[in-house]
Amino acid sequence: MNIALFSILFFVFLIPGILFRRFYFTAEFSKEYFKSSYFELLLSTFLPATLFHLLGGTIIYVFFGYEFDYSLFIELTEKKVSAISLIQKSSIFKAIIYNLVICVLASILGYRLKQLIRKYKLDRKYKLLRYKNEWHYLVTGEILDFPNVPGEASTVDFVWVDLLVQTTEGTIIYTGVLSDYVLSKENGLDRIYLGEVVRRYLSDDGNKKRKEYAMPGNFMVFPFGNVINMNLTYYQIEDDDING
Amino acid sequence: MRKLVQSKKATKILSNPGKVVHLRKAVEVERKSANTNTGKSGTIKVRRVGAI
Numbered sequence: 519m520n521i522a523l524f525s526i527l528f529f530v531f532l533i534p535g536i537l538f539r540r541f542y543f544t545a546e547f548s549k550e551y552f553k554s555s556y557f558e559l560l561l562s563t564f565l566p567a568t569l570f571h572l573l574g575g576t577i578i579y580v581f582f583g584y585e586f587d588y589s590l591f592i593e594l595t596e597k598k599v600s601a602i603s604l605i606q607k608s609s610i611f612k613a614i615i616y617n618l619v620i621c622v623l624a625s626i627l628g629y630r631l632k633q634l635i636r637k638y639k640l641d642r643k644y645k646l647l648r649y650k651n652e653w654h655y656l657v658t659g660e661i662l663d664f665p666n667v668p669g670e671a672s673t674v675d676f677v678w679v680d681l682l683v684q685t686t687e688g689t690i691i692y693t694g695v696l697s698d699y700v701l702s703k704e705n706g707l708d709r710i711y712l713g714e715v716v717r718r719y720l721s722d723d724g725n726k727k728r729k730e731y732a733m734p735g736n737f738m739v740f741p742f743g744n745v746i747n748m749n750l751t752y753y754q755i756e757d758d759d760i761n762g
Numbered sequence: 763m764r765k766l767v768q769s770k771k772a773t774k775i776l777s778n779p780g781k782v783v784h785l786r787k788a789v790e791v792e793r794k795s796a797n798t799n800t801g802k803s804g805t806i807k808v809r810r811v812g813a814i
Contacts, residue, residue, distance in 0.1 A: 658806040662812050669812025676772040678789055694767070695776060714782050753789065755771050756800065 520596075529618065534624035535567030541628030545614055547649040549701050566624065575752065576621045584612070639663055642671075653707050657699050659752045673754045679712055680749040689720040689746070696750070697737050707742040779807065 523615040543550045564710055578584045634640070641647045643657070643661040655661045659677060662669035694712035702708035709750060715733040722728040764794040776804070784804035792801030792808055799810040 659811065667812065674811050675769040675808075676776075677768075695772075697768070713776060714786065716786070749790075751793075753792075753808045754811050755769075755775070756807040756809050 530740070531571065532563050532567045533668065534636075535563035535565070535620050536619045538570070538624040538628035539563055541625045542632050543649075546631060546654045547632075547651050549703075550650045568622070570620050570624050574616060575621075578616065596718065602730070608694045633757040651701065653699060655657060656750065657696055669752065674752045675755045676753055678751040678753055680751075681710070681712070682746040682748075683740065683744050684746055685744075690717050690741070691720055691723075692717045692733075694733075694738065694739070702742075710742055710748075711733040711737045712740065713737055775806065 575586050635647055639660075641649055642660055643665065648655075653665070657677060659669075659671045660676035661667060662674070664670045679692075679694060679696045681692045683692060692712065693716055694715035696710070697713045698711040699707055700709040713736060715735075716730045717733060717740040718728055718730045764803060766804065775785050781804070784806045785808070786806045787803035788806045790801065790802040792810055794802060801808050
């Protein structure tokens, strides 16, 4: 068996599955695309790829009366025919067009499926469909839409964060409005951005006259490795004379 | 920077230094209130989401 040729053909077979996965895990969930083990990766690309090829094969059979000749692949990998003679024998142009169409279809479906799941909040309702980026659900307040969690994410106007940070000077509490976050390679939190930050010493918390220091600047960046714990509170602004 | 849950209303308040002071104060009042889950300062009133 021609292992190299078989590997190339297998890779071409997997491309629609790879694209489907790539477009399914986009934007805030894109890191999940890289996070699987090799077995998971193979399974999660092989299954959709097989489905797309079955679907594609059915469509071209029904609409164009063209049937796949699988024996050609077996002949090719078993070196019964050369690749050149196979290209001459089969319609390589049609095969390229077929693969391109399947790849585009897989990309669109992957992206649309993600959009549908997000639009109808299915990932929040069903654990099976939930993305592994738990921080996204937490920092955006989407966790409030999970079953058995009181509240509604759509009512959240801003997230107030308290960070307990250990420094050489002592333990400091930083409070502020959550602005953004960055995930680490391991899908943990790498950095967190806060706005309107005020800091105080934890040891001052019992004192009536505790000192607070406002931090200048638009955003303060906290490497999450230094953070002992984080307290998130979701707030709704009820009435405000915005123009006042 | 990617926008998270900050609503337009919150963004407008946060871009106004005078209002930010009241927002902070309103949050402090809410945290000190035992049962109401609301806090008010100036024209700004906040309510904790998800509090039972």
